[in-house]
Amino acid sequence: MNGFLKKSHSKDTKKTQETYETSLLGDSLETVLSKKSGREAFRDFLRSEFCEENLDFWLACKDYQTCQSQEERSQIAASIYEEFIRDGSPKQVNLDFDTRKTIGQCLEQPGPSCFTVAEKKIYLMMESCSFLRFTDTEPYKLFINSVSKQRGLKRNRMAVRMKNPVDDLRVNPLLLVSTD
Known part of the structure; x- marks a missing residue:
């Protein structure tokens, strides 16, 4: 015994x-996503779990936030909606009906925060589900070792x-x- x-x-x-x-x-999804090598390793992991669209959506939302003109914002918002939000879209992310409806209504005059709620929901989903499983993988451990060496x-x-x-x-x- x-x-x-x-x-x-x-x-x-x-x-x-x-x-x-x-x-x-700084072991967190934020740390992983802040580094190119971390994003690539996490993307590969998400691809193996058939949910890479979550990261693609989150990154598209980050790009959307940098739009300067209303015309550019409208074009990118429509593109994000068609690719990730619309029912039956090629990379449809898992969002509730109310969030989808709110985004659909926002498309007429999309503001900088049009996707903020959806972006946060997808981030939390990645953080609480996929990221936890990712931390048990060899690519994650290699990433952490790389970060630790970079930080001395x-x-x-x-x-x-x-x-x-x-x-x-x-x-x-x-x-x-x-x-x-």
């Missing part, structure tokens, strides 16, 4: 340590610089066994 406790505790401690270390690097951080030194919360979780498994 002691061997089981040691192995189980060791795995949990290692996973918690990895989570702590990557969180020091070394994984084995981070615990020295900051108090590691994993230290508080370490328990001697032998103390968990009753001797009564």
